[in-house]
Amino acid sequence: MSSILVSQDAGVLAITLNRPDKLNAFNPEMHQLLRAALAHAADEAAVRAVLLTGAGRAFSAGQDLSEREVAPGAAPIDLSVSLGSHYNPLIRRMRELPKPIVCAVNGVAAGAGANIALACDVVLAARSASFVQAFAKIGLIPDSGGTWLLPRLAGSARAMGLALLGDRISAEVAEKWGLIWKVVDDAQLMKEAFSISKRLSEGPTKGYGLLKKALNASAGNSLDAQLDLERDLQREAGHSEDYREGVAAFLQKRAPEFKGK
Ligand code: LHQ
Numbered sequence: 001m002s003s004i005l006v007s008q009d010a011g012v013l014a015i016t017l018n019r020p021d022k023l024n025a026f027n028p029e030m031h032q033l034l035r036a037a038l039a040h041a042a043d044e045a046a047v048r049a050v051l052l053t054g055a056g057r058a059f060s061a062g063q064d065l066s067e068r069e070v071a072p073g074a075a076p077i078d079l080s081v082s083l084g085s086h087y088n089p090l091i092r093r094m095r096e097l098p099k100p101i102v103c104a105v106n107g108v109a110a111g112a113g114a115n116i117a118l119a120c121d122v123v124l125a126a127r128s129a130s131f132v133q134a135f136a137k138i139g140l141i142p143d144s145g146g147t148w149l150l151p152r153l154a155g156s157a158r159a160m161g162l163a164l165l166g167d168r169i170s171a172e173v174a175e176k177w178g179l180i181w182k183v184v185d186d187a188q189l190m191k192e193a194f195s196i197s198k199r200l201s202e203g204p205t206k207g208y209g210l211l212k213k214a215l216n217a218s219a220g221n222s223l224d225a226q227l228d229l230e231r232d233l234q235r236e237a238g239h240s241e242d243y244r245e246g247v248a249a250f251l252q253k254r255a256p257e258f259k260g261k
Contacts, residue, residue, distance in 0.1 A: 001018065002018060003019050003027070003029050004018055004030060005055070008046070009194070009198075011048035012047075012050070012051055012197040012198055012201045013044075013051070015041075015050060015051070015052050016055050017034070017053070017054040017055065017059070017060050018054075020057070022061070022064055022066075023108065023110075024058050024059065024061065025061045025062060026062065026087075031086040031090060035089065035093060038050070038090075038093045039093070041099060042097055042098065047099065048099055048201040049102065049201035050100070050102065050197070051101075051102045051197040052102070052103045052120060053104040053105075053106050054107065056107070057107045057108075058107040059105045059106055059108065059117055060109055060113025061111065061134075062110050069081075069082060087112055088144075090144070094116075094120065095145075097212075098205075098206075098209025099205055099208065099209060100208050100212070101122075102120065102121065102122045102123075102193055102196055102197045103123045105125035105126065105131075105171065106189060107126065107130075108168070109125075109130070110132040110134045112143060114132060114134075114146070115144035115145050118150075118153065119145050119149060123179075123180040124181060124184050124192060124196070125171035125180050125184070127172065127183050128171070128186050130170055130171065132166060133150070133162045133163050134166055135166065136165075136166045142163050146163070153179050154178055203260075204237075204242035204243070204258045205258070205260030206236075206237065206240045206242060207242060207243070211233075214229055217229055241261040242258045242260065246258070
């Protein structure tokens with residue numbers, strides 16, 4: 001059984017973390033397959049949005065702690081190897097993907113699993129789902145971008161509390177604190193996540209890629225630098241076919257037909 005399931009429906013590439021008996025905990029094979037699926041999403045013009053979810057009762061429990069590579073043994077273990085070869089390239093790939101990634105958090109998202117979910121662009125969570133910054137419980141620090149994302153999404157007081165206490169928070173609290181886009185009733189999660197993904201897959205893909213770039217850069221930029229970046233990216237957006245189509249459709253009072261170009 002493959003640890004990642006990939007299927008395409010219209011312009012949406014659905015990727016499912018598929019180690020349900022391990023709560024979709026990450027091992028090297030799962031990392032490799034997930035990165036390959038995201039590379040395919042980046043390269044294939046027919047893919048215009050990605051939908052990421054988990055099989056079974058969890059989204060992901062983060063790193064598989066029973067894997068030999070990360071188990072503390074007699075000699076000190078170097079966890080930077082795992083971050084450098086797996087988690088960091090994954091988060092970079094996700095944030096740099098010039099197409100939107102929707103996440104349907106179907107159950108518990110713990111450790112790196114939580115931060116991988118939060119690194120997606122539009123995060124929906126089932127009402128019964130939960131998020132745990134489990135790292136401190138095993139003596140580690142939030143990784144997979146957690147120390148960068150949490151204060152930006154929820155503010156530093158909540159980020160620090162989440163990281164230090166490692167408490168499990170409900171999807172509703174995650175929504176209230178601004179960590180995610182929206183909570184959805186369990187039975188509606190996949191329907192709604194697909195509907196948003198499909199809508200995004202029919203949008204101005206090039207413009208979406210550029211706006212992701214702008215928003216992701218904003219956290220490290222002054223207003224001055226960001227204004228320059230907006231000017232440069234808007235130049236590119238203005239050269240897209242979809243910009244022409246969007247304006248033409250607006251003036252003709254009809255729905256636009258974006259091609260993603
Ligand atoms: C697991 C796991 C798991 C293996 C549940 N691994 N089996 C990066 C670089 C390098 C190294 C280290 O880490 C990282 C990043 C990280 O992600 S560190 C953080 C790793 N994750 C965790 O610490 C979370 C550990 N899991 C939990 O806290 C709980 O299992 C959660 C809150 C996810 C779910 O709780 P429950 O719903 O009560 O389920 P459970 O605890 O009973 O787990 C069910 C089974 O899954 C159980 O196995 P068993 O054989 O007893 O049924 C767990 O041992 C197993 N499992 N997480 N990460």
